[in-house]
Amino acid sequence: MRLILTENIKEDMKLAKAIYENGNILLNKGVTNLYKYKDKLLEIGIKHLYVEDKYSYDIKINQTIKDGTRRKGKKIVENTFDKIKKGFLDLNTKELKNVVEDITDELVLNEDVLLNLVSLKSTSNYTYEHSVNVSVICIALGKMLGYNKNDLFKLGMGGMLHDVGKTLIPEEIINKSDSLTEHEYQIIKNHPELGFNYLQQIHSISPLSRIVVYSHHERIDGSGYPRGIKGDEIHEFARIAAIADVFDALTSDRVYRDKWPTYKAAEYIINNTEKLFDYHLVKRFLPQISFYPNGAEIILSSGHRGIVKDQNVGFPTRPVIKLIEDDEGNEIDKKLDLLKHMNITIIKVVV
Ligand SMILES: [Fe+2]
Structure with a gap:
């Protein structure tokens, strides 16, 4: 299979991976005459898809985790964030834990030496898919650093919940497509603290996972928030999550821009090493990902x-x-x- 821009769908192409909308199959794997769905796909924010055509028969794409696990994770994050929005305080974290455990197990077992971090997201479901992917990248980086499974799990849980505080910010600010006013930007910048404070009440979430939520916007040179701490003052888990968060955001389709190719996101991370990101972590991370993933x-x-x-x-x-x-x-x-x-x-x- 190979990756194409939805706007470049041709007559002879067959869908190679099912497309889901709100948890339901929109188009099944193997669907032909894709052309007639083009406008609908673009309308719901599907800018890229995997197809089979005369060129792709001998191209194999390695998965970092199973599609089913990714979908399950997305659904559970969505339910969890929904409950928090509605003010539930007795959050049941069992399902969330199960899926982070599944992701950890799959990544620990995955022996592919180079990671393919392409994950296609529809622009409309960005938040939940981004949460899953930050968790995946955090765990993958932790694995490269030799973390044990218990730490990988806590790090992955932090990645999954890193933006949980955004659920406590008015939706009209979070979903605003125009540029934000200074005042609105200041409100958004409260999300690490809001998320951290909320999770303080959920005793089943490890303090190490909460640190990721609190400090994922801190930057090595002290230019981040909420505390503006520098270098080693930022917990290593949060330094990992900062890379995962930015890398996944750049390689995702958004309403206002197309996803960046992996090599360009990698270049951005390299160019901002020492300023924004931890040099030692970047040095471990980048050689182990595919800059030009299969199918590109x-x-x-x-x-x-x-x-x-x-x-x-x-x-x-x-x-x-x-x-x-x-x-x-x-x-x-x-x-x-x-x-x-x-x-x-x-x-x-x-x-
Ligand atoms: Fe964030």
Whole structure:
């Protein structure tokens, strides 16, 4: 399968992964004549999708966690946030714990050396899918650092709940599509503290998870909030969550912009290391993710067009490419290992 922009759906494409809306299947895997659903998909904020076509038959996409686990996580976060909005104080965290345990188990067992962190989100369900993904990236980074399972779980729980405080802020401010006034921005900036204070009442949530909620907007140079603390004063869990939060936000489709390709988000993180993010954590994180994940369509400096087919471990910018078009636009079907052709570089990611 491969990734395409919804607006580029062609006649010969078949849906490779089911699309869900509010927990229900909207379009099943295998659906043909996708073209007629294009407008509806764009309308509900599905800007990217996975398809099968004549180019994709030999391209395999590795999953970081199972789609079913991701969906379950999203549903549970949504229910949890809903209850908090309605003022429930006796929050039952059992389901939430179960799903974070499932994510932890799947990531601990996942032996893929390079992580594919592409997770497609519809713009309308961003908050819940983002919560799950921050949890996934936090646990993946914790695993790279050698954390034990118990710590991975607490870190993942913090990632899942990192923005829980936003449920306690008026929806008209959270969902505002115009730019925020200074006053509204100040209100949003209260969300780490609001979330932390709320969780203080929920004794089944570990203090280590609460630290993630409280400090995920702190930055290494002290420019973050709520406390403006620096460097090691910020708990390592929160320093991890800061990277996960920003990385996932950048690689997600939003109403006001398309998702950034993974390599561009990685560059942003690198450029802001020492200022915003912890150098040592970034150094551990970036070599272990696919900068150009399998299924991404790219253009090479040679003028060829292709799709990323495989990864070269330790060389995130030199994947194996399936060439589909030569420099004159003629259709071809050839494999090119960028590790063996160091003179050729990827100059553009189409999707
Ligand atoms: Fe946040």
